[in-house]
Amino acid sequence: MTEKTTAALEKLRNEIDTVDQGLLNLLRQRLNLVARVGEVKHNAGLPIYAPQREASMLDKRRDEAEKLGVSPQLIEDILRRLMRESYQNEKNVGFKQVNTDINHVVIVGGRGQLGDLFRQMLSLSGYQVHILDADDWHLADMLFDGVGLVIVTVPISITCNLIRQKLGQLPEDCILADLTSIKLSPMEAMFETHSGPIVGFHPMFGPDVTSLAKQVVVVCHGREQEKYQWLLEQIEIWGAKLVEAEANKHDEAMQVVQALRHFSTFIYGVALFESKADINQLLQFSSPIYRLELAMVGRLFAQNAQLYADIIFAQTENVEQIEGYFENFREGLEMLKSGDRKLFIEKFDLVADWLGDFSAQFQQESRVMLQTAADMKVN
Numbered sequence: 001m002t003e004k005t006t007a008a009l010e011k012l013r014n015e016i017d018t019v020d021q022g023l024l025n026l027l028r029q030r031l032n033l034v035a036r037v038g039e040v041k042h043n044a045g046l047p048i049y050a051p052q053r054e055a056s057m058l059d060k061r062r063d064e065a066e067k068l069g070v071s072p073q074l075i076e077d078i079l080r081r082l083m084r085e086s087y088q089n090e091k092n093v094g095f096k097q098v099n100t101d102i103n104h105v106v107i108v109g110g111r112g113q114l115g116d117l118f119r120q121m122l123s124l125s126g127y128q129v130h131i132l133d134a135d136d137w138h139l140a141d142m143l144f145d146g147v148g149l150v151i152v153t154v155p156i157s158i159t160c161n162l163i164r165q166k167l168g169q170l171p172e173d174c175i176l177a178d179l180t181s182i183k184l185s186p187m188e189a190m191f192e193t194h195s196g197p198i199v200g201f202h203p204m205f206g207p208d209v210t211s212l213a214k215q216v217v218v219v220c221h222g223r224e225q226e227k228y229q230w231l232l233e234q235i236e237i238w239g240a241k242l243v244e245a246e247a248n249k250h251d252e253a254m255q256v257v258q259a260l261r262h263f264s265t266f267i268y269g270v271a272l273f274e275s276k277a278d279i280n281q282l283l284q285f286s287s288p289i290y291r292l293e294l295a296m297v298g299r300l301f302a303q304n305a306q307l308y309a310d311i312i313f314a315q316t317e318n319v320e321q322i323e324g325y326f327e328n329f330r331e332g333l334e335m336l337k338s339g340d341r342k343l344f345i346e347k348f349d350l351v352a353d354w355l356g357d358f359s360a361q362f363q364q365e366s367r368v369m370l371q372t373a374a375d376m377k378v379n
């Protein structure tokens with residue numbers, strides 16, 4: 001069925017079209033300027049992400065919007081979206097190479113998604129990168145000859161053995177780094193195996209990101225930081241934020257952030273499957289927040305089972321965390337069975353108090369996400 005219209009409406013729509021075309025031309029102009037910014041940053045070795053510039057620009061545009069009777073949130077949303085585009089475009093120019101003296105780089109496990117992302121970023125920065133994957137070990141001696149940096153990014157379950165068994169003969173001054181999502185045991189393995197510079201990283205994002213701008217990379221310092229300082233600077237030029245952590249503290253946090261989270265999502269998927277839920281129908285009746293929930297579940301099962309098994313089975317402490325969670329569930333179920341609404345409300349208030357200002361912050365963040373999810377809907 002065609003939508004109803006009137007002559008007056010069509011006239012106004014024509015004017016809107018003209019304004020939107022004007023916006024398009026302005027976008028083109030902005031993209032051209034951003035491309036030039038990319039060149040300048042590339043030559044000067046400046047990071048792709050400039051948080052202070054973003055904050056001051058957003059402040060000014062919000063003030064100006066208010067004076068024009070435009071919602072400040074509207075201009076902020078638009079500019080944030082445009083800046084996401086900028087990260088992408090500035091990346092295409094490549095990045096300044098911080099260390100031009102380093103010999104070639106070898107990524108062990110470089111055909112995995114994360115390895116490939118690091119290969120891309122290092123290549124875009126002018127480094128000579130070689131991949132060493134499961135089938136390439138016959139080339140190892142040749143590739144390790146004179147190597148300046150070795151990055152290990154293989155499944156967690158084989159990381160430590162691989163380091164101990166295969167990386168004992170690296171050149172003394174070669175930097176040995178890993179990208180494993182737990183840090184204590186790989187760091188121990190690297191310390192035992194290699195006597196030169198060592199550093200552990202955990203990139204806190206999926207390999208499907210299009211730019212590293214604003215992404216967090218955890219760094220666990222190992223040995224001879226002065227020798228790998230350039231690599232930290234290089235990662236910052238890619239736009240990522242480095243967060244320093246001690247390996248054991250990092251691993252403790254991962255029990256909650258990764259193992260508990262992914263395990264709950266996994267069980268939720270299992271429950272949907274066991275109850276033979278009709279996903280189409282659920283989607284039809286879903287509120288925006290439930291759509292996000294399904295997106296989280298769907299995203300997990302769209303990926304590699306081995307990867308999630310690796311994360312969930314990585315630390316024995318994960319079992320304790322999950323057992324604790326199971327106990328909370330059991331108590332919650334008792335409360336439900338006995339119809340104890342009072343207890344529910346008491347617990348609810350307790351948690352809300354404990355979250356404090358974070359609840360308001362998370363509510364605001366989720367509001368933006370829900371609105372974005374609603375914008376994506378076509379009918």
Ligand SMILES: O=C(O)C(=O)C[C@]1(C(=O)O)C=C[C@@H](O)C=C1
Pocket residue numbers: 034037048049050051053054082083086087090
């Ligand atoms: O001004 C810069 O440094 C830019 O790279 C441009 C721009 C933008 O699109 O306005 C993009 C990324 C930065 O984080 C800040 C601003």
